[in-house]
Amino acid sequence: MLGSGSRGNATLVEVGDTLVMVDCGFPLVETEARLRRLKIEPERIAAILITHEHGDHASGVALFAERYRIPVWCTAGTLAACGKFGLQHAEFFNPQAAFAVEALEITPITVPHDAREPTQFVFSDGNHRLGLLTDTGSITPHIRARLADCDALILECNHDREMLEQGPYPAKLKKRVGGRLGHLSNAQAAGLLGELECQALQHLVAAHLSEKNNTPGLARDALAGALDCEPDWIQVATQDSGLGWRELR
DSSP: OOOOTTOOOOOOETTTEEEEEEESSSOOOHHHHHHHHOOGGGOOOOEOOOOOOOOHHHHHHHHHHHHHHHOOEEEEHHHHHHHGGGGGOEOOTTTSOOOOETTTEEEEEEOOOSSSOOOOEEEEEEOOOOEEEEEEEOOOOHHHHHEEEEEEEEEEEBOOOOHHHHHSSSSHHHHHHTTTOOOOHHHHHHOOOOOOOOOOOEEEEEESSSSOOOOHHHHHHHHHHHTTOOOGSSEEEEEETTTOOOOOO
């Protein structure tokens, strides 16, 4: 992960020779710098998938994709809302159906979030499944079904409810973040984990943490409580450092 949080998001998923980027919410120069940090050449990226049109996920995609001639994939609603960032063309996927980018099978997850046609994803190479779920305000039966039997999860832990309520955000923003179309709290993420089969889970990453309304320790404790594991086993993706490569075996 190149970075995760309200100031920019981008995630890399690789299987064999296939490499895709999920979201591109950093300026062009910053995206290039973060890829260099991971020793990734931009030309290797086969596709960019956009989850939704909010700036921290999509503001950098048009320039980056144009410079390196990378196809962009998103829903029709997301493309329509991304014109403000200069994105004019994309490959569409049906949010209710799996599709493939080279060796990678990608299953969209429709999510309740305050965006035009937002999705998250499950990635598979036929043997292992990686679930990515951020930027959703509530958990639905559809989300539970899509994330069943994953070998790894990147799961939003945006805020601690008490910190959000007592924090510096204005009341309107607190209502949005904590609402049905906002972002998952630590407790909501833990509740989802408690409803999933997690015996095969090799990696669990807490992502999209608020820098003002959460701490890595609180996120880890909540998820560890749901899994009955040590908090240190939970990995945390940060805004500045992101997260290094993790492998499914």
